[in-house]
Amino acid sequence: MPHNNQQTKPRRSRVFKLLRWLVVLFLIGGLSGTVFVLYNPFISEVDLRQLLRPNLQASVLLDRNGEELLTLSPSRVAWTPLEKIPLFLRRAVVAVEDRRFYEHRGVDFQGVLRAVYYNLRRQERAQGGSTLTQQLVKNLLLTNVKTIPRKLVEIGYAVKIEQNYSKDEILEAYLNGIYFGHGVYGVEGAARFYFAKHVWDLSLAEQATLVGLIRGPELYSPYRHPDRALKRRNLILEVVLGQGLLTRREYEQLSALPLEVEEDPSYLTMGGYFADYVVDWLAQQYGWSVQYIRAGGLRIYTTLDAYIQRIAEETIAALPKDEKGGPEAALVALDPKNGQILAMVGGRNYRFSKYNRAVRMRRQIGSAIKPLIFAAAVENGFTPDTLVVDEPVTYTVNGRPWTPQNADDEYRGVIPLRDALAWSLNTVAVRLVDELGVPTVFAFLQRLGLPLVASGARNDKALAPLALGGLTEGVTPLELCTSFTALANQGLRSQPLAVLRVEDARGRVLRRGSIRQEQVIRPETARAVTEMMQGVIAYGTGQSADPGRPAAGKTGTSNENTDAWFIGYTPELLAVIWLGNDDRRPLRIDGRDIGGGTAGKYWGSFIRQALVRNSVKYF
Template sequence: MSRVIGYFLLAGFIILFFSAAGCATVDPEQAPDIAMPSKIVDINNKLITTVAPVNTIPVSLDEIAPAMQQAIVAIEDERFYQHRGLDFKGLLRAAYQNLRSRGIVQGGSTITQQLAKNLYLGPERTLGRKVKELFYTIKLERTYTKKEILNMYLNRIYFGQGAYGVEAAARIYFNKSAKDLTLGESAMLAGLPRAPSYYAPTTNPEGAKERQKLVLNRMRQLGMITEEAKKQALAEHIQPRTKPQVLQQAPYFVAEIIKYFTNKYTNGLEMLYANGLTIQTSLDLDMQKSAEEALEQGLNQINEEINGALVAVDPQNGYIKAMVGGRNWQKSQFNRVLARVQPGSAFKPFLYTAAVASGYTAASTIYCEPVTYQVAGAEPYAPRDHKIGYHYRPFTLKQALAISDNVVAVRLADMLGPDAIVRYARAMGIESPLRPFLSLALGTSEVTPLEMATAFGPLANQGIRCQPVYILKITDSAGRILEEQKPQLAKVIDEKVAYIVTDMLKAAVQPGGTAARIAWLFPRPAAGKTGTTEDYTNAWFVGYTPNLVAAVYVGYDDKQKKVGLTGGDIAAPIWGQFMQAALKDTEVTDFLAPPGVVQAEICTMDGLRATPLSGDTMSAYFIQGTEPKVPCLGDFGWTKPTDAGEGVRDWVENPAGRQPP
C-alpha cells in the first residue's frame, strides 16, 4: 500500500514539476538575481557599512570559518555533498505528512532548496510553490558548484537580530568576522536559522546552549569533529553581545552618501542595493570614532537633551574626515553638521581676514568704548562686550580677536563695510545667505558647521580653499571606475594674509584667549575661534592645525532653551579632546611663515614697536614693510580716561587699504 502511494506521489510531482517549469519566470541557467549590496569604505578601505534593505555583509567562502561551513551542513543538510539538490527520502516523507494534513506541515528542504526559495519565491506555503522550488533547485544544482551554493546560502540565511548572512551574524552576536569563529560559536550560530528568535543567545542563552549541543553531537556523528573537539567546544566560554551591535557606523555621513546617489541617479537606491558597488569615501573611521566619543562625553557634562555636531576636514584637499551630526542617530536623523545656526564670534576671522587684506595690521588699534549706530527702520545698534559692556581702552587687532572684543569688531566692520565681510566669507567657503549688517561681524547670520570648517581651511592652507569632498571613488562589482573625484582647489586669499590671521587666532588658544584651556588639552600648534550667541543659545569652536580643521557646535534643537555656557566652556574642550585623539599618531607640525612675512614685538596699548622700556608687549606678524617703525613709550604713552565720555584719544588706525576680492 505504501509503495502504491509512493508511485502516485512521484507521478503527481512529475506532472506538477513540468507545469511549474512552464510558468517559471526566472531562468537559473543565467546568474540568479541576487542583490549585491554596495560597500561604503573609508579612506583606508575599512568597511563603514553595506547599503542594503537589510543588514548583510557578503563574504566569500574562504572568509567563513571551516567549522561554520561544517556546522551548517551538519544541522541543515547532512547529505548536501552527496545529493543533486533533492533528498528524496526526506522529500517523500515530508510530502506524505503534508498530504495527510492537507497542508504544508513538514519540511524536507535541502540547503539548495532553501536557497531557491530565498532567491526566487515568495513566502506563501502552497503545494504549487513547493514544486516551483524543486524546479529551481535542480536548475541551481546544474548551474553552480556545491561551494558556490553553500556560499550563496551562508550569505542569505537569516540568523535573527536583523542579520542576514553569517558575516553580519558573527559581528552582531560575537563582534568578530565569520572567518574568526570558533567551533563553539559556529555551532551556536548554525543552530539559529531553524528558529532565530527562540535560539538567540542574547535572549535565550539556555536554549542556544542546548541547540549548540545538538549541532555538535550531529557533527560528531557525521565524523566532522573528534570527541575531544566536541568536548572543548561545549566547554568553551562564549559571551555573546547582550546588546546587538549597530552595524552602520558613521550614520550621518552614510546618509549623505545615500542622498548623493538618490539625487544624482534616477535609480540611485537600486544601484546601491543591488549593483555591488564599492564607494570609497574621505572618512577616516578612527577619527570618526574619536569625534563621536569627544562629542558624547562633552555633551554628557550638561544633560541628555542637549545636542551638537562635529565635523573635521583636511584643509589640503577638502576631504571630510569625520562627521557627527548629532549624539543619537536612532533618536534623530537630523544632521546638525548641515544645519544653519548663528555662529556668534566664531565668524570674526572673516572680518579680520578682510581687514588684514585691506591694509590693516595685527598692530592696528581700535578703542573699546560705547558707540551707537543708526539703522534705517530699526532701533539704534549699540554693541557691547560680553558681561562687562566696555573695556574703555584701545586694543590691537590681535588682542581684540584673542579676547573676542565685540565693540572693536563692530567698529572695524563699520570701517570696512559689511559687504567686505560678506565677500571674504563667500570667497573662503560660506555659502549660506549672509545679511550685510554691522552685526554680521558678531555672527548673526546663520551658517552650517561644515561651511565653517571649510571656510577656515584657507587660513590653514596658505590661502587655498578646497571644496568639501565626501566620495573619492565609485567602482562597480567588476572593479570598473564609475566616478572619481579629485580635490577642487582655489586660491582665495594671499598666503601672507592667511598666516597673519592664523597667528592672531593662535592667541585665542593660548593663556589670555577665549579658548585658553585648549593649550593643555591639545599641546600642539593650533589656531581657532570660540563663538557664543548673545542669548547663550549656541556655543561654537572652530579650530585648526596645518593638516586638520574641525568645527564643533553645541546647542538645543529647541531654540527656546539656552546652553548657558560659552564656546570656550563647552565647545573648545570637545574640540581639544577630539584633535588630541585624531592626531595622536601624526607628526607635530607648525604653520610655515611664507616669504614676505616678518615678526615684530609690539606694545599692546598702542601697537607701536616695543623697546626695552615697554611694559605689556606681544609678538605679531606683518607683511614686510607694514611692521611698526615708531617705538612706543612703554606704559607712559596712554592714560585711562577718568570718564567714559572724556579724554578719549583717537586710537583708530585706518590706512588706505587694498580692496577686498
C-alpha cells in the same frame, strides 16, 4: 443609562465601518482578484531568487588607506537559510502574522476577519490581515500607499509567488527581508543588532522580542520605547501560548524576564552618518539609484581616515549629558590642504537618530564668524598690530538705536587687532563691519563660501548679523568648516571631497573624485589671521581648546545660549564641533550654562588624540 448608550454608539459605528470595509474587500478580492491575476498581462512571473539571492553583493565603503569601514547593505549580506532560523521564531511569526500561512494560496480573507476580531478584542494590533506572502510582495515590489489598485497588484503578485515557490521558500525570503527598525533588515541582522548574537543563539524571550518588532519596528523599539517593547514581547508570548507553542509555566517564566538588549560593535561599524552622506552625494552627482549604490557590489574608496573617525565618534560619545540626554553634537574634520573629509559625526548615536546634523542642520554661529570678519579687515589694509577701539558705541539699526556689548560687559580702550580677536570683542567686530561697509564684508564672506541672504547686503539690518554671527538662515558644520579652508591653506578655499574613486564589482573604475580649489584671499591675509587665531587659544577665549601643539581656533556661542561652536585647525587638520539641542533649548548641564568654551575643550581633546601619532608641525 443614556450616557452608556452614547458611549456605545461610536463603538458600533467603528464596527460597522470595519464590516463595510471587509465586505468591499471580499467583493473586490474575491470577484475581481481572480480575473485580475489570471488575465492581467502586467503581472509577470516573480523570481524570488533573482530578486534577492544573486543581489547579495553589498557595496563596500573603504577609507583613504583601503581599510574596509562598513557595508552599505548589511541586511542583504546576512542571508540565513530557513533551517538555521529557530523553529520557535518561525512558528511565532506565522502565529502572529499569518496563522493560516500553510493553508491559503497567497490571500486569506478568513484571516482578515480573524485579525480584525482579535485586535478589536485586545484593543491592540496584535495580528495582521495581510498574509506573509502579501507582506513580502509589498516589501520587495510595491509601495506602502493604500489604494485599491495597489492592493489588487499585491494580491496578484502574492498568488503568482505561491504558484511558483514552496511555503518554506516564501517564509525564508520573508524572514530575511523583513524590516526590524534602525535600518536593520532580516532576522540575522536583527539578532546581531539587538542582542549581539546569531539568530540561532537567541533565547525564546529574545526571539519573541524580534517577532514583536515586525508589526511596528520604530513603535516597539527596545532602545527608544523599552516599556512598550516589553509589553509587546509579552503579548507575542501570550499569542503563541494560545497556539500551543508554549506551556503555561514557560509563558509565566518568559514573560517575567526583563527586556535585555545590547550592541554589537562588530556589526554596528562606525561611520554611519558619513556613509549616508556618501550615498546621497553619489546619487545627486551621478544620478545613481540608492539601491544600486548600496547593493550594486561597488567598492567606494573614500577620503575618511578610519583612525580619526573613531576618535571623532569617541569624542562625541564622551560629551556631558543633561537630564534629557542632550545636548546633540556634530563634528567635521577636513584636510586643510585639499578639503578631503577625514571624519564626520552627525549626532550622538546613529542608531537612535539618522539625522545628520553635520550637513543638514543650520544654526547661528555667534562669534565663530569673527575670524572671517577680521580677515576682511586684513584683506583691506589692517594688520594684527593695527590699533582699534573697544568702547561703547551706538548705531542706528532699522531706525532704532543699538549698542553692542561685550560678553563680559567690560571695555579695554585702545588695543591691537590681535587682542580684539583673542578676547572676542563684539564692539570691535561691529566697528569693523561698519567701517568696511556691509556690502564689502558681505561679498567677502560669500567668497569664503559662507551661505548668506543676498538682501542682507543692501541695508543696515545686516550690521549685527554679519558682525556677531546671527546669519539669517544659519550655517551647517560642514559649511563653516569649508569657509575656514581658505584661512588654513594660504587663501585657497577647497570644496569638501568625500569620494576618491568608485569601482564596480569587477574592479573597473566608474568615477574618480577631484580636488576643487580657488584662491579667494591673499596668502598674507590667511597667515595674519592664523596668527591672531593662535592667540585665541594661547591667551584668549579658547584656552580650553589647547591641544598641546600649534593650533589656531575660535569659540562661538549663539544668542540665548542655544548653540556652542569651536572651529580651529593645525597645519594638518581642520575641525569644527557643534553642541546644541534639537529643540533649541539653552545649553545647560548640571545647572550651569555651557558654551564655546566647552566645545573648545572637546575640540582640543579630539585634535590631541587624532594627531597623537604625528610629529609636531608649525604654521
